Amino acid sequence: MAKKVKDPGFGYSSFKNAKSIINNDGTSNVIHVNRKRSLDDLYTYFTEISWFRFFALVICLYTLLNVLFAFIYVAIGIEQITPSKGVFWEDLLNGFFFSAQTLTTVGYGGIAPQGMIANIIAAFEAMIGLLGFSFITGLLYGRFSKPKAAIKFSDQFIIRDFKDGKALMFRLMNSRKTVMIEPEITVMLSITDKSDSDDFKRNFYQLTLERNKIMYLPTIWTIVHEIKEDSPLYKYLDRDLTKLDAEIYILLNYHEESFAQKVYNIHSYKFEKMVMNVHFEPSFAFDAEGNTVLDHDKLNEVNPM
Structure with missing residues (x-):
């Protein structure tokens, strides 16, 4: 029996x-309902999602962060990093590209901060870039090294x-x-x-x-x-x-x-x-x-x- x-x-x-x-x-x-979430769940989430969703999120966050800082640079005066083109969208693009160079710490040298406020913001953004890319590198290693x-x-x-x-x-x-x-x-x-x-x-x-x-x-x-x-x-x-x-x-x-x-x-x-x-x-x-x-x-x- x-x-x-x-x-x-x-x-x-x-x-x-x-x-x-x-x-x-x-x-x-x-399906989980009423589950409490915490920052500790972020690592698990990013290592469990598909590769397509992972890179899509990374690209979206990278783009949004550069757009945010581009608006900040335009708000404090684009002249503090490069001469103004006189057109808002062109100044915003210059701010975006300068933000991308600062965030990735590439620094081509074509655009550089001149004023004190611009230097403070660029230094803060560079720190965010270093921390962010370190986090992404850790996630990539975690995804590749996770036993499966x-x-x-x-x-x-x-x-x-x-x-x-x-x-x-x-x-x-x-x-x-x-x-x-x-x-x-x-x-x-x-x-x-x-x-x-x-x-x-x-x-x-x-x-x-x-x-x-x-x-x-x-x-x-x-x-x-x-x-x-x-x-x-x-x-x-x-x-x-x-x-x-x-x-x-x-x-x-x-x-x-x-x-x-x-x-x-x-x-x-x-x-x-x-x-x-x-x-x-x-x-x-x-x-x-x-x-x-x-x-x-x-x-x-x-x-x-």
Whole structure:
């Protein structure tokens, strides 16, 4: 008989057609409300957002800061850094370009502050530039050096005949060329049932795997859960499994050579991703010289039994 486990932090309550709390990339899909924010969150925010958003924010902040100081230089008198052109927009552009040279500490020498007020503002702006670019450099290093797993999971999991019964299977591989050292995996199943009072409740089960830890992984690992009498899926027929409101949660950890430390990867499968009575196609072969060739495009290939 399948043994239930305590709530791992997802909550027993559920909802009809509830979305997964884990995105495809392993990030959380939980919407936070009334969460207190602090300056300490800035580093986490800037290291977690996409590269496109990161550089877009840097460019926007850099441009806005230069525009702000350009208005300041025009307000105190553009003559304190360069002769006025007599046109507001041209003076503003001169202030903008002088601000960019000061902020980046380039200092071409074509424009230089003359008055005391302009020198004080330029000195203050140079300090902001030094601090700002130091902060951005730290963020770039943090983004590059942050340990991150590069695991690809099969798009679907399968249920097929296996030995004297059936088994649930899915595959994973390292998208990098490094070897995964001592990978270890934990798989939990969540089944949502409807009670007599029309409430939805989650039940959690930790799935017993054929192997949950191996020495190292250079190619592909097929994860196998045999559906035996102690499996929570044993009581369901094939037609019932296709209608089951359930989700598989996966936690994988291994030693990553690129960062010389242990990394973690989270993934999940809704039962909508299940395919019945097929088997995974081999994804690696040998070339004429006897070398093992791993085809990443074949991770998801299946064929009927």
